[in-house]
Amino acid sequence: MTQTEAAPVTAAPVDAETYAQIVQFYSHHMQLLDNAEAEEWADGFTEDGVFAQNVKPEPTRGRDTIAASMRRGVDRLKGRDVVRRHWLSMVVADRVDADSVRTKYYAVVFETPAGGKASVYLSTTGEDTLVREDGRWRIRHRLINHDGA
Amino acid sequence: MTQTEAAPVTAAPVDAETYAQIVQFYSHHMQLLDNAEAEEWADGFTEDGVFAQNVKPEPTRGRDTIAASMRRGVDRLKGRDVVRRHWLSMVVADRVDADSVRTKYYAVVFETPAGGKASVYLSTTGEDTLVREDGRWRIRHRLINHDGA
């Protein structure tokens, strides 16, 4: 971020209605992912949405490409007979304008093998730009940073 | 669910006041459980409430039976000298009618033995039907699915 873009994360906290919408959006979004509904999950991105991770050399660009990439991921996981649960919490949400919000949050993944014991698989932090579109929230840009990477 | 009952989980997200009430209800409810207050915890169910789990052959039916069953559970745990903390989060809450809400959520249990280290004990998903009764929320029907079972 350049200096002119920089703003304190708590400069403009969203109101309670927006906060509840965003927390519910995230909860539903992660439930879709863990239920292997990759295409419905990817519908949570804008058509030109970007999904970047510090463990990948390049961001994934565009809803269709994000969907196809996640489809391969969840299909691979099905072959391993484990269940993953993505928890996203500790959300700070700041208003950018009427239809746009920036968030910072934590996310962890719990993993349980069939017949086995649950454990922590991964700890991450995230930063999204969310936009209001068609009466719902979508992710325009997501950056996930894996801890320890 | 039959087709006529089926509705998208995000069909009618609750407003922020209801969402805050439900999240606080769940938080208090789990704090009662982990504090071994089985009867106060069971008061979070309606008198005819049902508690079903995928790891049990039959649901537990009725607040008094739910209380008695949980009393045995927490008393057994006291003998083992461990602390459990039930975290319930990632809540999606949809309005059914003025006094009734359906939720889907994740729950994990952390366990710490006396003098020992914390770990994940269990990862689950849950689905509740909540009803507004006597000015507070209560669980009419709960289904908990243990991951890996």
Add this chain to the structure above:
Amino acid sequence: MTQTEAAPVTAAPVDAETYAQIVQFYSHHMQLLDNAEAEEWADGFTEDGVFAQNVKPEPTRGRDTIAASMRRGVDRLKGRDVVRRHWLSMVVADRVDADSVRTKYYAVVFETPAGGKASVYLSTTGEDTLVREDGRWRIRHRLINHDGA
């Protein structure tokens, strides 16, 4: 607490706006801590704030002392090349008066070593008295109880 101070935890649940403010305050507060911004984190306490833990013989008293103590803690951690993430959730918040709220919550710490796997480091419960000051929430008194201690 004396008997006259005692009140049921759900006696006066805060409204949704206050709840969203508090959850966002906690989220931001913990992000500051995990980002090693000890002084900015300590600004979340009142000038006469108190930070008590069941694993310490005495509470730490006063924002400056709390800041200095946490600065030593985060600097020690930097030398160990691990990342910690403090998750604070399951918040029950009760109004005391117009500018004061009491909370009870759970907090866990996840730890990830550089190049290694995430795990649960610690499970705790907490109780805060928060006050509204300069248009924001601050902690006047915090008690953290480590599980298993």
